[in-house]
Amino acid sequence: MSTPRPLSLVVRADTEEELDALEQALLRARAGELSEVRRHQGRLVAGYGDATTRETMTGEAGRADLRRAMLDRVLEALRAARSRG
Numbered sequence: 001m002s003t004p005r006p007l008s009l010v011v012r013a014d015t016e017e018e019l020d021a022l023e024q025a026l027l028r029a030r031a032g033e034l035s036e037v038r039r040h041q042g043r044l045v046a047g048y049g050d051a052t053t054r055e056t057m058t059g060e061a062g063r064a065d066l067r068r069a070m071l072d073r074v075l076e077a078l079r080a081a082r083s084r085g
Helices: 016-045 051-084
Strands: none
Touching: 016 051
16 A cells, blocks of 8 residues: 555635535535445446456446545545635
8 A cells, every 4th residue: 555645736716606616516526426336336236247247346336436535535625624714
């Protein structure tokens, strides 16, 4: 496993409306990834496909879950920044 490293992003938002829009976009992206994870998990539970197909779906679900987790971190950072004002 690699060493964790901090990542800083600078995003300009000129208004509260833009901050709201950014948060909504991140939430929608997160919901899409979560939907993808659940879809793959449902197909795996139902026994869809052969062993190779199930292996591929497991990998895709894992990548979607990782993307969801990273979007959670960005949302947390955005909310923390907003609360600092």
